[in-house]
Amino acid sequence: SKFQYVKHFEQPHDLLKNTFIVVRIDGKGFSKFTNAHGFEKPNDDRGIELMNCAALSLMKAFTEIIIGYGQSDEYSFVLKKSATTYSRREDKILSTMVSHFTSAYIFNWCKFFPDQELEYPPTFDARIILYPTIENLMDYLSWRQADCHVNNLYNTTFWLLVHNNSDEDKTSQEKQAQAHEDLKGTFSKDKHEIMHKFGVNYNNEKDIYRRGSILVRQWNATQLNKQAKKEKKRKSKEEEKKEETKEEKQDITTKKKPEIIQDKEKSVIIVHEDLVDKMEFYERHDLFEKLK
Amino acid sequence: SKFQYVKHFEQPHDLLKNTFIVVRIDGKGFSKFTNAHGFEKPNDDRGIELMNCAALSLMKAFTEIIIGYGQSDEYSFVLKKSATTYSRREDKILSTMVSHFTSAYIFNWCKFFPDQELEYPPTFDARIILYPTIENLMDYLSWRQADCHVNNLYNTTFWLLVHNNSDEDKTSQEKQAQAHEDLKGTFSKDKHEIMHKFGVNYNNEKDIYRRGSILVRQWNATQLNKQAKKEKKRKSKEEEKKEETKEEKQDITTKKKPEIIQDKEKSVIIVHEDLVDKMEFYERHDLFEKLK
Amino acid sequence: SKFQYVKHFEQPHDLLKNTFIVVRIDGKGFSKFTNAHGFEKPNDDRGIELMNCAALSLMKAFTEIIIGYGQSDEYSFVLKKSATTYSRREDKILSTMVSHFTSAYIFNWCKFFPDQELEYPPTFDARIILYPTIENLMDYLSWRQADCHVNNLYNTTFWLLVHNNSDEDKTSQEKQAQAHEDLKGTFSKDKHEIMHKFGVNYNNEKDIYRRGSILVRQWNATQLNKQAKKEKKRKSKEEEKKEETKEEKQDITTKKKPEIIQDKEKSVIIVHEDLVDKMEFYERHDLFEKLK
Amino acid sequence: SKFQYVKHFEQPHDLLKNTFIVVRIDGKGFSKFTNAHGFEKPNDDRGIELMNCAALSLMKAFTEIIIGYGQSDEYSFVLKKSATTYSRREDKILSTMVSHFTSAYIFNWCKFFPDQELEYPPTFDARIILYPTIENLMDYLSWRQADCHVNNLYNTTFWLLVHNNSDEDKTSQEKQAQAHEDLKGTFSKDKHEIMHKFGVNYNNEKDIYRRGSILVRQWNATQLNKQAKKEKKRKSKEEEKKEETKEEKQDITTKKKPEIIQDKEKSVIIVHEDLVDKMEFYERHDLFEKLK
Ligand SMILES: Nc1nc2c(ncn2[C@H]2C[C@H](O)[C@@H](COP(=O)(O)OP(=O)(O)OP(=O)(O)O)O2)c(=O)[nH]1
Ligand SMILES: Nc1nc2c(ncn2[C@H]2C[C@H](O)[C@@H](COP(=O)(O)OP(=O)(O)OP(=O)(O)O)O2)c(=O)[nH]1
Ligand SMILES: Nc1nc2c(ncn2[C@H]2C[C@H](O)[C@@H](COP(=O)(O)OP(=O)(O)OP(=O)(O)O)O2)c(=O)[nH]1
Ligand SMILES: Nc1nc2c(ncn2[C@H]2C[C@H](O)[C@@H](COP(=O)(O)OP(=O)(O)OP(=O)(O)O)O2)c(=O)[nH]1
Ligand SMILES: O=P(O)(O)OP(=O)(O)OP(=O)(O)O
Ligand SMILES: O=P(O)(O)OP(=O)(O)OP(=O)(O)O
Ligand SMILES: O=P(O)(O)OP(=O)(O)OP(=O)(O)O
Ligand SMILES: O=P(O)(O)OP(=O)(O)OP(=O)(O)O
Ligand SMILES: [Mg+2]
Ligand SMILES: [Mg+2]
Ligand SMILES: [Mg+2]
Ligand SMILES: [Mg+2]
Ligand SMILES: [Mg+2]
Ligand SMILES: [Mg+2]
Ligand SMILES: [Mg+2]
Ligand SMILES: [Mg+2]
Ligand SMILES: [Mg+2]
Ligand SMILES: [Mg+2]
Ligand SMILES: [Mg+2]
Ligand SMILES: [Mg+2]
Missing domain, CATH: 1.10.287 (Helix Hairpins)
Structure with a gap:
């Protein structure tokens, strides 16, 4: 028809070849969402498992994703260098991945929150970042896991302080303000000491909290x-x-x-290992090979 | 941290100012999805209303969207020229809109399909197209509505032929093959005649089928x-x-x-009018003004 | 050959259709270049005419350029909305235009500077900006001419102060420092007054200095x-x-x-008119029509 | 001023970090240009040396260029991965490099063509290609040198056939057509044999013709x-x-x-070596280190 010319205004953008494609998805306004749905603080196992479930679903659908890394309300996915999904079209990759993740999150909600109805539909934003070298990529994942670590250390200490604040005259709000105040200017070491005082050894906290979740594609x-x-x-x-x-x-x-995989279901494994600056992690999982 | 440098690999892209931003969302593999969920053919009212519901939800969340246009498994959204959502960042707009739409679609599924469980989570792709002039934009919408018209004319005739094929020796598959064969090379006029033979006047078909759904933001x-x-x-x-x-x-x-709006709820109206090459449509709804 | 795959790393970028393409070229380090070649201050007629000559050459080679606007060491070129040169490929347009301009500038140097040898080869940078509407485009040209005006007003007053500074104890450097000092915080009105004191009426300054040069393509x-x-x-x-x-x-x-053009040579005219906020300028030269 | 807003329509584009930036410059319409200026066929020493001179000038101005490779009317320049020239702004790099090259070419014309006036100003196009790995980059350079080799083999044989065609009834045009005919479908081996018949051993042809020119930055x-x-x-x-x-x-x-460099003048050396698939070339010149 005479209108078809408008199709030519589409501006395709193909992602540079032979680079690692990273898609990072992050919950929109999850401070509010987690509050509205009674998430446990600082870490809600149901919430974490639901995120992992959605991520797993995505990795089953897009087999060129080799690594997934999740923490808090975010998940990063790494496609191998040679990935050709949608001819590396940026908009297709970005939109279908975030749509799939969102979809799986809501679809599986009731499995993980059987007693908590979904009050309103959650949404996620997403972005694509390209990394030309494995070193950059490893630093990216280290960055996200270091972020997890720092936030979790803070949050764990923070809620410990709040929950152990027995001042009956204070509202929860006031206790939180107090805890923030107490933690101002503290270093990692200080936080460990505070926890120690309350009988908590941070290193005994669950790996899934301290390190997040890593999904590794199997051969x-x-x-x-x-x-x-x-x-x-x-x-x-x-x-x-x-x-x-x-x-x-x-x-x-x-x-x-290589790992022996019996059935298709085990095509992706989940681990909670330390990958910050850890060459060894990548070797153990044969990731240098898989990410090619 | 020493890893933070990886953040600088993000490549921001801001959409050219003073252009109309069109976001088109389209169901991924909806041939299969509609079949798997027993959608009526060629048009399923529940499916259409669910799409409209998701679109409405999006337009409530993003108030710079002035027009929404939906047909089949797709929806287009037009942001006004002066839109500044997310500073016009392409990835943010694209990802949050498709995520929101997906989310709303699934969240509201059971309202429209009370008797049909969701078998698997549906996903959508999305793209952004920029139009510099109102003429180009009007042509874009004409293009989509003309597409709706052509497809619906075909599909309506097609299913009429199939359903009226009383040859008992034929499977449904074979009837469909036959109908495709019969329609090969036919023009619009021919299809109208075929329908006429079966006592169907295409012009009496519902507007929502023939023209799709137009969501118009109110002042x-x-x-x-x-x-x-x-x-x-x-x-x-x-x-x-x-x-x-x-x-x-x-x-x-x-x-x-301007239209008088009593409450916030009526901030968007739905119409099924003809907009192909219709200046008048835009005038009546004061769209030239609203789209600025 | 087995190496040919590297060709596919080229990432084409086509400029959005139906927008005005503006190419602005600017001399690299022309503070130094004009000094090294004894340009008159603040305006050197030979330099200006050489710029215009190079611009004219470009407009003869690229017939989709409708307007050229030059001042100081810069030149802007406006391609019509419907331009299809190099299929609107950004890199081709940018590189060949800046190369052509540079080439013509040097090639014609000796015509305008017969007594001044070229000490070293001058270079130019260039950029492309898209404008979706004629209003934006007109504002762009107004912006550049206003810039010309402001700078020229300053420079003219500045050099008047320097040249009329008869303090024999002061070096030229010191006189210039003094003049800058004198002009600090002055408004347009003040500068006119200073000139008036020295018997100079700014409005009698040559249009080519005050307004720059506009090249207008003829039908x-x-x-x-x-x-x-x-x-x-x-x-x-x-x-x-x-x-x-x-x-x-x-x-x-x-x-x-329309203007009557006798021969191909007169395909572009040069004027020094006021275009700041002047609809009338565009009408007189039929530019609304030509820029389509 | 109220026009300044138009500046914000500029859309910056920074080239992905940690990738090799390749700028390839190519003469525009050099078939015509070389004919119009009496270039010798198939290789004109003056022309080649002028290209090398312009390239050398560019590499002196942009010290992050590590390798230059030239053949025919084209030159490729490789910036090291860590290059930060113009903050990796694509338009600045593209435009100033092609402008500088053009400028140097014309400026130095008379040194290499003392007896041949420049009839009209030559221009060049340019493009930027990113390569994420050293392998891709090496393949790029191999691709260009293989192209040089194939073309030169053809051209050398071709002109040998033309010049040795003693048929007096034939015009030069006809002789050329004949030569093209003779070479149709021939392989490398066949061309070597033809040359052998005329007493020419292709391997004795000058390296600069067979392999082009490689400019290597020194420490x-x-x-x-x-x-x-x-x-x-x-x-x-x-x-x-x-x-x-x-x-x-x-x-x-x-x-x-590393090579010992006595003075600044020797900061770039020129060689005519074989680099197709030659790791050794990069090692000898310490390029893996320099390109970082
Ligand atoms: N209670 C609780 N909150 C969580 C959990 N995981 C994530 N959150 C919350 C904590 C943070 O407020 C929020 C994530 O921070 P963000 O920086 O992504 O902010 P938010 O999503 O609110 O805004 P955004 O739209 O991403 O800019 O999610 C959890 O397991 N339990
Ligand atoms: N039965 C039925 N099918 C519908 C209805 N609306 C849309 N569909 C189906 C018909 C088409 O097969 C499909 C839309 O066509 P598309 O070109 O978008 O193809 P599809 O989504 O299968 O693939 P894609 O991932 O978009 O390339 O959706 C409906 O109301 N009823
Ligand atoms: N004496 C003299 N100087 C001129 C004339 N036209 C332009 N110029 C000089 C004045 C300014 O110093 C310079 C233009 O200013 P720019 O902002 O473009 O700076 P410049 O080219 O030095 O640096 P750039 O590489 O563009 O960032 O050119 C002229 O006619 N006579
Ligand atoms: N006679 C002669 N011609 C040469 C020499 N070096 C290059 N050329 C000519 C041969 C080719 O016709 C031309 C280069 O081919 P291109 O594919 O770049 O084509 P051309 O520049 O004509 O068109 P373009 O604007 O690049 O598409 O330059 C030389 O040393 N001697
Ligand atoms: O999906 P189609 O077939 O309607 O056509 P398209 O959407 O332009 O194709 P693509 O989804 O591949 O961009
Ligand atoms: O969302 P933040 O605050 O973690 O930081 P960001 O994601 O880099 O910011 P944005 O979402 O605006 O890109
Ligand atoms: O060159 P300036 O200072 O006039 O300003 P600009 O051209 O916008 O800056 P840049 O050349 O760095 O884009
Ligand atoms: O110029 P060619 O024919 O060698 O091939 P190309 O350079 O890839 O084509 P273009 O100059 O159009 O990008
Ligand atoms: Mg964010
Ligand atoms: Mg968030
Ligand atoms: Mg977050
Ligand atoms: Mg599609
Ligand atoms: Mg679809
Ligand atoms: Mg569709
Ligand atoms: Mg500048
Ligand atoms: Mg300058
Ligand atoms: Mg300037
Ligand atoms: Mg070319
Ligand atoms: Mg060429
Ligand atoms: Mg060439």
């Missing part, structure tokens, strides 16, 4: 078979060579032994 | 007051002048008389 | 013929109608009478 | 000093350790020995 059967074949080929080739580099070889073989 | 009380004052000022000024241009003045006054 | 023969035909058709049509709107018609006819 | 005095210090520190540290890794250490030391 699938096809990929494992391919790798096995490659490995076999490589080995027989190497055996022809002298045995001088024996040790080194063994080492590689060990590292590369 | 709010503050704006009306402001306009009333302006108008008053203008009038008194004009009265000082000679009376030669009397008729013209009256005309303007008539046109500008 | 070409083909366009004129087309318009003449259209006009003829329109007239005969209108004559069939009643004669009530006679006056109005005449008015349009008058306005639309 | 400057400050950087060398810094590196020397680092090296010293590293060595003394290592000496404390056991001597088991002796061999390896030596190897590194050898590789890292």
Whole structure:
């Protein structure tokens, strides 16, 4: 029709190839939302598990996502460098991912909050960031986990102070103001000491609170078979060579032994490990390989 | 922290000022979704009303959206030229709008489909298109409504053929193949004739099917007051002048008389009018003014 | 070849359709360049004419440029809304225009500076700005001409003070410092008065200094013929109608009478008119029509 | 002023951090330009040297350019990953670089073409491409040099055929058409054979024709000093350790020995080496380090 020309005003934008695509989703106004729905403070297990459930759903739908990292009201997803979903079209990736996450969050609400009705529909914002190198990407994840750590340390101490404030003349509001005041200018060490006074050892707090949740994509059967074949080929080739580099070889073989996945359901695992500046984390999960 | 530098890899993109921002949302894989949820063919009233409900919710949350236009599994939203939501940041607008729409769709599902459980969470994609002139924008809306018209004409005739195919030896699949075959190469006129044969007058089909749904933002009380004052000022000024241009003045006054809104709830109205190439539609709803 | 894939890393960017494309070019480090080449202060006729010559050359090469506006070491070029040069590819337009301008500037240097050798090659930066409406575009040009005006008023007064400072104990540096001091906090009116004291009436300064240079594309023969035909058709049509709107018609006819261009060489004219907030300027040169 | 708001329509675009910025400049319509200025075919030494001269000038002005690669009418420039010129603003980098190159080309014309006046000002287009990894970047340069090789092989054979065509009845045009015909469908091997027939050994052709020109930035005095210090520190540290890794250490030391630069003038060297798929080229010139 004579109106079709308006279609040409669409301005496509393809994300630079061979870079890691990170999609970060964050709850809009979740200070209010969590309050309105009686979330426990500072960490609500139901809320965390619902976030993880939504993230898992997204990773099942978009198999080029290799890592998911969630904490508080946010989740980051890392697509591998070679990802070609929607030909790397920015608007398609951004919109369908945030829509899917939102959708899964609400759809699964009642499973995790059986006794708490959804008062109003929650929404999320999202953004895409590109990282050209694995170092930048690892720093990104370290950044988010360090943020989790700092916030959780603060919040845990904060609510401890509030709940242990037995001053009956004070309202909850006043107790919170007091706690903020008490924590002003304190360092990490100070907070640990405060907790110690109340008999709390922060290091015994649950990993899921202190470190957030990491979803790691596993190799699938096809990929494992391919790798096995490659490995076999490589080995027989190497055996022809002298045995001088024996040790080194063994080492590689060990590292590369991939997790065994029995069924499709286990295509993504959840861990609560420390990844801040931890090369070792990426090696253990074979992420350097998976993120290619 | 030493990781914070990764934040600077975010690449902000602000949408060109003084252009109309159009956000089009479209159901992902809704051929499958509508089938899986027993939508009536070709038009399911519950589905249409649910879409309109989600759109209305969005327009209540984003008051710079002046027009919404929905048909099939899609909805377009037009922000006024001067819109400053999220400082016109593309990713924020795109992500929060599609998230809000998705959220509202699922949240309200059971109101419109009380007897049909949601089998799986539906998702939507979204894109942003900029139009620099009101002509381009009007053509955009004409384009979508013309699309609605063409598809609905086809679908209505198609299902009429299928349902009236009494050949008992044929499966539904085969009847549909037959109907497609019958419609190949037909023009609008031919389809009207086919319907006529079955006693159907297409022009009597419901407007909501033939034209889709148009959500029009109304002036709010503050704006009306402001306009009333302006108008008053203008009038008194004009009265000082000679009376030669009397008729013209009256005309303007008539046109500008805005709809009276009693309460906040009526801030958006829904109509099913013809807007293809219809200047008059925009005038009647004072859209040239509202879209500024 | 196996390397060809790197071509796909190119990220094309097409400028939004139906918007005015403005390319502004500005001399890089021209404070130094003009000093090094003995430019007269504050305005060097040779320098101005060379800029105009380079701009004219650009407008001959890119016929979709309708207006050029130059002052100081900068030049702005306005492409019409419907421009399709290089399919509106941003990098192509930006790079070839700035390259052409630079090239023409140096190539023609010796014509305007026969006694001054080029000490080192001058360079220019450039940027592209999009304007969706004619009002924005007019404001852009007003902005640049107002800038010219303000700077020229300052510079003219400044150099008058310096040159009339007969204090023999002072170096030129010191006189300039003094003049800056004298002008601190002065308004336009004050500067006019200072000049008046030295017998200078700013309004008698050359238009080319006070207003800069405007290059206006003229209709070409083909366009004129087309318009003449259209006009003829329109007239005969209108004559069939009643004669009530006679006056109005005449008015349009008058306005639309285009400049007569004898030869290709006169395809662009140069004027030094006031365009700040001047609708009339655009009408006189039929720019509303040409910029479409 | 009230017009200043138009400045906010400028849409800045910063190039993704930590990626290699490649700027490729290409002569506009150089088929015509080289003909009009009597360039020798297929390679004109004066033309090549002028291009190299302009490129050298650019690399002196922009010290973050580490590599330049030129062939035919094009030149590519590689900025190091950490480059911060103009805060990585795309339009500034693109426009000033192409302007500088153009400027230097014309400014130096008469040095290389003393007997050939410049008939008209040549212009260049330019584009920016980002590469996230060193592999992609190396492939980019391989791509350009492979292009040089293929074209030069063709052109050399082509002009040999034309010049050796002694058919007196044929015009030059016809001889060229004949040569194109003769070369249709031929492979590299075939072209080598044709040349052999005319007594030409392609491998004896000048490197500058077959491989183009590579400009390599040298370490400057400050950087060398810094590196020397680092090296010293590293060595003394290592000496404390056991001597088991002796061999390896030596190897590194050898590789890292940087070129000695006497004066600022030698900050960029020109070579005509093979870089297609040649890791070794990058190692020899310490480019992995320099490009960081
Ligand atoms: N009580 C409780 N609150 C939580 C939990 N997880 C997140 N929140 C709340 C704490 C914060 O107020 C909020 C997240 O902070 P944000 O910076 O994202 O702010 P908010 O979402 O309010 O605003 P935004 O729209 O993102 O700018 O969510 C939880 O497990 N329990
Ligand atoms: N039965 C029924 N189907 C509908 C209704 N409204 C929309 N649909 C279906 C018909 C189409 O198959 C589909 C919309 O077409 P699209 O071009 O958007 O395709 P779809 O969503 O399948 O794929 P996409 O992910 O958008 O590319 O939705 C309705 O009221 N009733
Ligand atoms: N003497 C003299 N100087 C002029 C004339 N036209 C322009 N200029 C000088 C005055 C200013 O110092 C300079 C233009 O100012 P800009 O703001 O463009 O600064 P400049 O080019 O130095 O730096 P930039 O690279 O543009 O940031 O050019 C002229 O006709 N005569
Ligand atoms: N005779 C001669 N011609 C050369 C030499 N170096 C380059 N050229 C010519 C050969 C080609 O026709 C032309 C470069 O090809 P391009 O693909 O860049 O085409 P051209 O510049 O004509 O068009 P463009 O504006 O880049 O699309 O320059 C040379 O040394 N001698
Ligand atoms: O989805 P379609 O087929 O209507 O067409 P489109 O939306 O323009 O295509 P895409 O969703 O791929 O942008
Ligand atoms: O949302 P914040 O405050 O954590 O910080 P941000 O997400 O970088 O800010 P914005 O959401 O405005 O991009
Ligand atoms: O160059 P200025 O100072 O006139 O201001 P600008 O051109 O807006 O600044 P920039 O050249 O850095 O874009
Ligand atoms: O100019 P060509 O033909 O070598 O190919 P290109 O440079 O990729 O094309 P364009 O100059 O149009 O980007
Ligand atoms: Mg935020
Ligand atoms: Mg939030
Ligand atoms: Mg948050
Ligand atoms: Mg689509
Ligand atoms: Mg759809
Ligand atoms: Mg659709
Ligand atoms: Mg500037
Ligand atoms: Mg300047
Ligand atoms: Mg300037
Ligand atoms: Mg090209
Ligand atoms: Mg070329
Ligand atoms: Mg070329």
